[in-house]
Amino acid sequence: MLAVDKTFKERLIDFTMYCRERQFVLGPQETRDAFAIAERGYVLDRKLFQYSLKAIYCKRKEHFDRFDEMFDRFWSRYYEEKLEERKKKIQPIKKEPETSTVIFLGAKFNVPKKEKEIEAKQTKGANESIRLRRTDFSKVDIEDKKHLEELAEELFHQMSMRFKRRLENSNKGSVDIRRTIRNGLGKGGLLLDLAYKKKRKEKRKIVFILDVSGSMDTYSYYLLRYIMVLKKYFKSLEFFTFSTDLTHITPLLRENSEQETIKHIGKNVNSWSSGTKIGESLTKFISVYGNKFLSQKHIVVILSDGLETGSVTVLKEAVRTIRRKCKTLVWLNPLKGMKDYQPIQKGMVSVMPHLDAFESAHNLDSLLKLEKLLMDV
Amino acid sequence: MNKEIKALIKDFYEHDYILNEELATSVFLLKNLEKPLLLEGNPGVGKTMLAKTLAKHLGTKLIRLQCYEGLDVSTTIYEWNYQKQLLHIKLFESEKDKIALENQIFGMDYVLQRPLLQSIRAEKPVVLLIDEIDRADEEFEAYLLELLSDFQISIPELGTIRATSKPLVILTSNRTRELSDALRRRCLYHWVDFPSKAKEIDIITKKLPNIDEVLATQVVTFIHNLRKSSLNKPPGIAESLDWAKTLLLLNVDNITDEIVHNTIGSVLKHKDDVEFVRNKSVQEFLYPID
Numbered sequence: 001m002l003a004v005d006k007t008f009k010e011r012l013i014d015f016t017m018y019c020r021e022r023q024f025v026l027g028p029q030e031t032r033d034a035f036a037i038a039e040r041g042y043v044l045d046r047k048l049f050q051y052s053l054k055a056i057y058c059k060r061k062e063h064f065d066r067f068d069e070m071f072d073r074f075w076s077r078y079y080e081e082k083l084e085e086r087k088k089k090i091q092p093i094k095k096e097p098e099t100s101t102v103i104f105l106g107a108k109f110n111v112p113k114k115e116k117e118i119e120a121k122q123t124k125g126a127n128e129s130i131r132l133r134r135t136d137f138s139k140v141d142i143e144d145k146k147h148l149e150e151l152a153e154e155l156f157h158q159m160s161m162r163f164k165r166r167l168e169n170s171n172k173g174s175v176d177i178r179r180t181i182r183n184g185l186g187k188g189g190l191l192l193d194l195a196y197k198k199k200r201k202e203k204r205k206i207v208f209i210l211d212v213s214g215s216m217d218t219y220s221y222y223l224l225r226y227i228m229v230l231k232k233y234f235k236s237l238e239f240f241t242f243s244t245d246l247t248h249i250t251p252l253l254r255e256n257s258e259q260e261t262i263k264h265i266g267k268n269v270n271s272w273s274s275g276t277k278i279g280e281s282l283t284k285f286i287s288v289y290g291n292k293f294l295s296q297k298h299i300v301v302i303l304s305d306g307l308e309t310g311s312v313t314v315l316k317e318a319v320r321t322i323r324r325k326c327k328t329l330v331w332l333n334p335l336k337g338m339k340d341y342q343p344i345q346k347g348m349v350s351v352m353p354h355l356d357a358f359e360s361a362h363n364l365d366s367l368l369k370l371e372k373l374l375m376d377v
Numbered sequence: 378m379n380k381e382i383k384a385l386i387k388d389f390y391e392h393d394y395i396l397n398e399e400l401a402t403s404v405f406l407l408k409n410l411e412k413p414l415l416l417e418g419n420p421g422v423g424k425t426m427l428a429k430t431l432a433k434h435l436g437t438k439l440i441r442l443q444c445y446e447g448l449d450v451s452t453t454i455y456e457w458n459y460q461k462q463l464l465h466i467k468l469f470e471s472e473k474d475k476i477a478l479e480n481q482i483f484g485m486d487y488v489l490q491r492p493l494l495q496s497i498r499a500e501k502p503v504v505l506l507i508d509e510i511d512r513a514d515e516e517f518e519a520y521l522l523e524l525l526s527d528f529q530i531s532i533p534e535l536g537t538i539r540a541t542s543k544p545l546v547i548l549t550s551n552r553t554r555e556l557s558d559a560l561r562r563r564c565l566y567h568w569v570d571f572p573s574k575a576k577e578i579d580i581i582t583k584k585l586p587n588i589d590e591v592l593a594t595q596v597v598t599f600i601h602n603l604r605k606s607s608l609n610k611p612p613g614i615a616e617s618l619d620w621a622k623t624l625l626l627l628n629v630d631n632i633t634d635e636i637v638h639n640t641i642g643s644v645l646k647h648k649d650d651v652e653f654v655r656n657k658s659v660q661e662f663l664y665p666i667d
Contacts, residue, residue, distance in 0.1 A: 025558055033412070045378075048378075051398065051399045054399070054402075055402065055406050055565040055566060056406070059561040059564075060566070060568045061552075063566075064567075065568075066566040186459070187459040307546075356414075
């Protein structure tokens, strides 16, 4: 057993906190396991320590893919220091560069003054997650983008788990007498195991039509990921994208990883980030896919800013037809999240009377709030 | 590299399984921290084979539980031997001490041990493979939690049965559904990816010593390029091996359009995928990759 010093223990706890802030779900057991491997001396071998922590701290592929980079970012300094200590033992003592103590994620580090600023930039406050959840997707700077993606991934995952629990809740129906008696035959006719009839699952049919035109560019990516999460739990979910033309995306949602699917969709959708012809696209949806995906069992969700460049009359007629043929029509408009926004653009004005719900979808919080709306439909 | 991990890699290699350092570390921790290991990855990347090889490496028994929808306690943990209990009741009908009779028929002699109970009651630690856990229901995941964290099983009539020897537990999942956080938190985790080109050539030449290295390289290049295409079911290592075996059987030394047309069924298992490949020239899949 290796005696692990207090500073190292603190650093390991800081690393655990650092991972938690990046949405790793870690409890005291993981920290105990990490101490256990440190005490066994695995820390002396960087790779062994890295891979061991990786096996303990990662709980899903998304964590696994990010871990190495996080480990390097956090532990490089430690291993560099250890290397320097070893060098110092061999070389004559040189005057150390001027350093100052900075606090990074609760741990004290001696860093050269020049690096102080860089380190300070990496420091994140406790309310970081709340701030990012409320940040409009279009206003996220490059520095925050990565954190926002990590946060979105975790929050969408939590949401999907809630969906799953609710959808699978109380699946047991009444006792199936016939099967119960049959089960009892092998047990001397005793009815020990009750067999239940399965409740008939309610079929939820949802159609998402996502605007991927230039004006929606900053939102499309997050909305796309949101829909992909929902796809896992709604067996009957159809997905279309449009800008100047309509594309049926559902057959492309087969990839195992979300990132791969997004790449795949990017390759296959020709009109990504181009102009907006909402009316024409919706008309195509009605004529080509209407028979299959428009009925009184379908909920249609259109995600668009409503900035129509085509004919407003065509748009109005298409929305009116969709509303008439489906159960519920929901319009999600990221612009609604803007302060003082009023749906006064010609396109929006013409469709407003036909909508059952008109909600915003501009940040993570607003997307998560849609959960209730979708569960109730 | 740590000596024990090096030895582990070597021993696995002798058992025809090529471990990389990262996966070897996870297996090493599985042995040393006594925590279950959850392996996720695409079908055919060698998750199940890892458990089989671990059992060979340790010279112990492998107990495998193949998961499916509807799996429950009676098929995985235990079930009372009702026929034997009824016979016992009949035989001792005249017994006056009913409590003693009840104690007798609810003893271990009347329990049919299923894989999970067998694994914790084995004299020597065994390797317990819970295969494709994502196919089982969520309720079954909940049953597993007690076993995975404390290596014990509670039977209402008998109380808690603690492990005589702690099994080495490997769970595999193809990610067809999300597993619960509670289950994940009790396990070490490793994502098993498709192997690199060099590693896959190693695997093929190790398993099929008679294969020509040029042909093995062609097979692997073809398969790696196929995996980059958007297929319904990308081929795994098992498919690479099957194809290489097929080509060896047919005495093929060079992959041509005709060969691909006739043998692609051993690689691709989906009609659309087969058509996709048949409509392309073999050269499109044989260009060199990194």
